Amino acid sequence: MHPETFLRVLGPEPYQVVYVQPSRRPADGRYGENPNRLFKHHQLQVILKPSPSNIQDLYLKSLSAIGLRLAEHDVRFEEDNWESPTLGAWGMGWQVLLDGLEITQFTYFQQSGGLDLDPVSVELTYGLDRICAYLQGVDSVYDVRWSANRTYGQVRLLEEQEFSAYNFEYADPVVTRTLFELHEKEAKQLLEKYRKADDKEKIRFPLLAAYDHCLKCSHLFNLLDSRGVISTTERAQLIGRVRQIACRVAADHLGQQTGVASSAASSGGKQ
Amino acid sequence: MKATTTDFVFEIGCEEIPAGMLPGAAKELKVILEKYLTTHNLLDNGGVETFAAPRRLAATCANVRIKQADETKEVMGPPKSASFDSAGKPTRAAEGFAQKFGIPVDKLLLVATPKGEYIAAQQIIHGKSASQILEEVLPRAVKEIPWPRSMYWTGATGLHFIRPVRWVVALLGGKPVRLTLGDAMAGKFSAGHRFLGKSKVQISGAKDYGQKLRASFVLVRAEDRRKKIETKLRHLAAGKGLHVHEDAHLMDLVTYLNEFPTAILGGFDPSFLDLPDEILITVMRDHQKYFALEKKDGSLAPHFLAIINLDRDRAGLIRAGHERVLRARFADARFFWQTDQKCRLADYLPKLGAVTFQTKLGSYGDKVERVRALARWIAEQWFASSIPQASVASADRAAELAKCDLVTDMVREFTELQGIVGGLYAKSQGEPEDVAWAVYDHYKPAALDDSIPRNITGQAVALADKLDSLVGCFAVGLIPSGSSDPFALRRAAMGVVKILIETKLPLSLSLAVARSIRTLGSLPPKINVNVMVEKQVLDFILERARFVLKERGSVAHDEINAALAAGADDLVDAVRRAEAVKAIRKTRNFEPLAISFKRIRKILEKAGPESGWKLSAVRPDFFAEEAERQLHSQAAAVSRLAEQHKREGRYREALQDIAGLRPAVDKFFEEVMVMAEEEQVRKNRLTMLSDLLAQFSTIADFSEIVAGEKG
Numbered sequence: 003m004h005p006e007t008f009l010r011v012l013g014p015e016p017y018q019v020v021y022v023q024p025s026r027r028p029a030d031g032r033y034g035e036n037p038n039r040l041f042k043h044h045q046l047q048v049i050l051k052p053s054p055s056n057i058q059d060l061y062l063k064s065l066s067a068i069g070l071r072l073a074e075h076d077v078r079f080e081e082d083n084w085e086s087p088t089l090g091a092w093g094m095g096w097q098v099l100l101d102g103l104e105i106t107q108f109t110y111f112q113q114s115g116g117l118d119l120d121p122v123s124v125e126l127t128y129g130l131d132r133i134c135a136y137l138q139g140v141d142s143v144y145d146v147r148w149s150a151n152r153t154y155g156q157v158r159l160l161e162e163q164e165f166s167a168y169n170f171e172y173a174d175p176v177v178t179r180t181l182f183e184l185h186e187k188e189a190k191q192l193l194e195k196y197r198k199a200d201d202k203e204k205i206r207f208p209l210l211a212a213y214d215h216c217l218k219c220s221h222l223f224n225l226l227d228s229r230g231v232i233s234t235t236e237r238a239q240l241i242g243r244v245r246q247i248a249c250r251v252a253a254d255h256l257g258q259q260t261g262v263a264s265s266a267a268s269s270g271g272k273q
Numbered sequence: 274m275k276a277t278t279t280d281f282v283f284e285i286g287c288e289e290i291p292a293g294m295l296p297g298a299a300k301e302l303k304v305i306l307e308k309y310l311t312t313h314n315l316l317d318n319g320g321v322e323t324f325a326a327p328r329r330l331a332a333t334c335a336n337v338r339i340k341q342a343d344e345t346k347e348v349m350g351p352p353k354s355a356s357f358d359s360a361g362k363p364t365r366a367a368e369g370f371a372q373k374f375g376i377p378v379d380k381l382l383l384v385a386t387p388k389g390e391y392i393a394a395q396q397i398i399h400g401k402s403a404s405q406i407l408e409e410v411l412p413r414a415v416k417e418i419p420w421p422r423s424m425y426w427t428g429a430t431g432l433h434f435i436r437p438v439r440w441v442v443a444l445l446g447g448k449p450v451r452l453t454l455g456d457a458m459a460g461k462f463s464a465g466h467r468f469l470g471k472s473k474v475q476i477s478g479a480k481d482y483g484q485k486l487r488a489s490f491v492l493v494r495a496e497d498r499r500k501k502i503e504t505k506l507r508h509l510a511a512g513k514g515l516h517v518h519e520d521a522h523l524m525d526l527v528t529y530l531n532e533f534p535t536a537i538l539g540g541f542d543p544s545f546l547d548l549p550d551e552i553l554i555t556v557m558r559d560h561q562k563y564f565a566l567e568k569k570d571g572s573l574a575p576h577f578l579a580i581i582n583l584d585r586d587r588a589g590l591i592r593a594g595h596e597r598v599l600r601a602r603f604a605d606a607r608f609f610w611q612t613d614q615k616c617r618l619a620d621y622l623p624k625l626g627a628v629t630f631q632t633k634l635g636s637y638g639d640k641v642e643r644v645r646a647l648a649r650w651i652a653e654q655w656f657a658s659s660i661p662q663a664s665v666a667s668a669d670r671a672a673e674l675a676k677c678d679l680v681t682d683m684v685r686e687f688t689e690l691q692g693i694v695g696g697l698y699a700k701s702q703g704e705p706e707d708v709a710w711a712v713y714d715h716y717k718p719a720a721l722d723d724s725i726p727r728n729i730t731g732q733a734v735a736l737a738d739k740l741d742s743l744v745g746c747f748a749v750g751l752i753p754s755g756s757s758d759p760f761a762l763r764r765a766a767m768g769v770v771k772i773l774i775e776t777k778l779p780l781s782l783s784l785a786v787a788r789s790i791r792t793l794g795s796l797p798p799k800i801n802v803n804v805m806v807e808k809q810v811l812d813f814i815l816e817r818a819r820f821v822l823k824e825r826g827s828v829a830h831d832e833i834n835a836a837l838a839a840g841a842d843d844l845v846d847a848v849r850r851a852e853a854v855k856a857i858r859k860t861r862n863f864e865p866l867a868i869s870f871k872r873i874r875k876i877l878e879k880a881g882p883e884s885g886w887k888l889s890a891v892r893p894d895f896f897a898e899e900a901e902r903q904l905h906s907q908a909a910a911v912s913r914l915a916e917q918h919k920r921e922g923r924y925r926e927a928l929q930d931i932a933g934l935r936p937a938v939d940k941f942f943e944e945v946m947v948m949a950e951e952e953q954v955r956k957n958r959l960t961m962l963s964d965l966l967a968q969f970s971t972i973a974d975f976s977e978i979v980a981g982e983k984g
Contacts, residue, residue, distance in 0.1 A: 073469075074587050076586075079291075094424040104578065122427075232627070
């Protein structure tokens with residue numbers, strides 16, 4: 003989860019953001035052999051905080067805007083509650099299906115980093131690779147015309163093949179575990195320092211870096227999972243460890259921002 | 274005369290509500306609204322009808338009282354003595370009381386109560402208007418609809434519901450009721466189908482609610498949608514000369530996934546038919562909610578039926594889209610099928626050591642070892658009981674392979690295919706057929722109406738697996754209570770019962786449970802089992818046995834109880850005894866004898882502990898009456914005969930023998946007073962009766978029979 007999503011949904015200030023994010027899921031790798039399932043796919047992420055009451059209509063209009071005639075397609079919202087156990091984030095919503103193909107995850111965030119959200123943000127994640135394939139009328143994302151003389155496959159297929167092989171076969175479990183622990187250690191030492199820092203130091207304390215290491219832990223956990231080398235109990239423990247960091251980052255970030263806001267307000271008052 | 278009732282229509286317009294929750298929500302809404310209308314005296318006659326479709330949960334009621342009836346109530350005041358002075362004039366207390374109700378003192382009533390006379394005021398409580406009451410109760414009613422998990426969208430203190438509420442219709446006699454849910458205010462406007470209908474549909478009342486929405490492409494009645502789907506499915510299948518693969522659960526789901534359902538036919542590359550039907554069907558059902566199509570011979574055809582939420586596939590794009598998606602899904606299934614089988618099923622065994630079954634009970638690897646030991650033992654028991662098909666080696670191999678598929682990608686993707694996938698892999702890898710089917714079936718039966726494993730090897734493994742879960746969980750204190758049964762132990766016990774009574778295979782439950790307890794203690798993680806567990810597990814299984822037998826309905830509840838009370842270690846035998854009871858139940862002597870047996874039991878209970886009266890044996894020389902002497906000698910003769918019949922398994926005849934005792938028993942009770950004055954006579958009689966009860970209760974405990982109940 004990008005910090006623009008994970009952290010910006012916390013706290014009361016309205017916020018709206020859209021950005022493209024490459025999303026890596028080791029277990030979804032298919033060696034480039036599946037037409038729409040990828041180790042790394044691209045999402046257009048939208049966060050609207052608070053969620054507008056006409057959000058579904060806005061979303062559907064966005065589909066029309068990119069050229070889909072809605073009456074010619076079967077667009078539906080099917081229950082799919084999203085959850086990231088490692089990051090203590092979850093929400094309720096749907097997967098949006100376009101003629102049976104999942105093209106968007108639509109979520110009303112209820113928690114992030116273990117904190118209840120108020121106001122509620124809505125998150126839309128458009129599956130860009132699939133939507134492009136659909137719009138171009140090609141059967142596989144690898145056939146998407148990327149530029150005048152290149153297909154998406156020419157740009158990305160090798161990466162899918164190599165990383166599928168790495169994720170399922172080559173990733174060294176011992177090294178991966180060690181990396182996990184290193185990132186965990188770094189995140190924790192940052193969080194410890196933050197606790198001890200005085201107010202002035204807190205203002206620009208690198209909590210974002212702690213979150214960065216937390217994300218690396220989350221990815222390495224997914225990697226271990228796709229290698230099939232963790233037991234169910236260990237799985238729960240690892241999730242708990244990453245979640246602990248994520249929740250602390252979220253709480254500290256919120257504290258930091260509130261502190262920044264109040265000190266900015268007070269210094270503004272003096273001028 | 275002015276109308277006293279009017280109509281009410283209520284619709285909660287929502288963003289898409291999960292299909293699986295809609296039928297339950299509609300039922301609950303009906304109960305909740307009827308409860309409120311009834312308690313407030315607003316329901317004239319008839320009830321509330323509720324509707325559920327993806328974007329709405331609605332209710333209509335044709336006869337709501339416009340206003341509650343006025344009620345006259347007497348409110349008690351102070352006692353008469355304190356209300357009037359000696360001259361009969363009202364006191365301050367009486368005046369104050371009258372004033373409180375705004376009536377003159379002379380209009381106060383006198384009411385006689387058991388505690389003396391009191392003054393009282395008659396008060397008229399004016400009924401509230403229905404709209405007033407609805408304003409109060411509707412917000413509460415909405416909050417009472419239970420959801421597995423609800424959400425908020427207007428802030429943490431706002432309404433919690435399953436999905437955001439976007440519009441509300443609440444009309445009483447055509448007039449809006451004042452009500453706000455979340456940030457949606459109730460009014461006259463509903464919304465039609467998302468793409469085909471009008472976004473604002475004006476409703477005037479309960480009568481036109483369904484029609485107005487129908488005109489806007491929403492079928493509010495689930496039954497209408499279901500019929501439309503069924504008709505379309507049959508029509509399209511017939512056009513190809515195919516049959517729809519029936520799937521009641523999927524049918525329910527698509528009924529509640531669409532507001533205006535239509536079926537379309539699609540096809541897929543026949544080369545995918547190489548994959549097993551089970552997998553293709555599951556992919557189509559789970560991922561895509563398609564119905565599979567079958568040829569006349571039952572094999573799959575390369576076609577599917579998708580239900581879309583539209584009137585038709587205008588440009589053919591929808592069909593093309595669905596076909597493309599299915600191709601990718603099947604490609605994925607093929608990927609799993611091939612990568613999973615890069616090694617053999619048994620090669621997954623080591624990985625099971627890393628998967629926890631239950632923290633204290635160890636890994637699935639540990640469970641497999643226990644199930645193997647128990648399955649071997651069960652097969653041995655059967656083989657020793659002259660059942661030659663029982664193979665210890667097959668049971669052992671099937672148990673060894675049974676859980677391997679849990680760590681395959683296919684089962685990770687489709688958990689409900691556990692067992693099935695293992696069975697398919699076993700088969701394609703050349704395991705003996707009975708072993709492959711045993712793996713395939715060993716989770717069966719999944720429900721009361723599910724079938725049991727098809728062969729004896731599967732039956733042995735299924736029993737072993739279920740007994741191990743039952744004994745293991747009870748041993749570590751995971752005993753189901755109320756609705757909490759995370760290891761599905763009720764289902765496991767039900768499975769044990771069903772397998773035994775349907776196969777009629779002999780198995781001593783107490784020996785099997787004891788064996789399972791020993792296995793738990795001897796194999797890692799070596800759990801020491803409390804002595805109480807054996808009885809707890811046996812009682813738990815028996816409770817399920819009562820339930821299963823009752824549901825099967827072939828024998829009555831009290832017949833089951835009578836048979837089980839006489840012995841429940843061998844369920845097959847117990848069922849045969851219950852059937853024997855049923856068979857002779859209608860004969861002349863049986864029920865009267867059952868009543869006498871119950872009487873005997875009561876007499877013995879009243880006599881206190883056996884130590885106070887029981888003789889070492891009945892003493893004929895203590896008999897004082899002819900009737901008791903006769904009963905004693907007849908009972909001895911009947912007992913010999915009944916024993917003989919019982920040994921031969923002729924329970925019905927044995928019960929008939931016993932029923933023949935009735936005249937002697939009747940005579941005994943007519944002529945003999947059990948609780949005689951003289952101690953030795955009394956003790957002797959009690960001893961005889963207690964022997965009688967014990968002797969004749971080994972097939973069925975007659976005192977469990979509820980007389981007059983239908984057999």
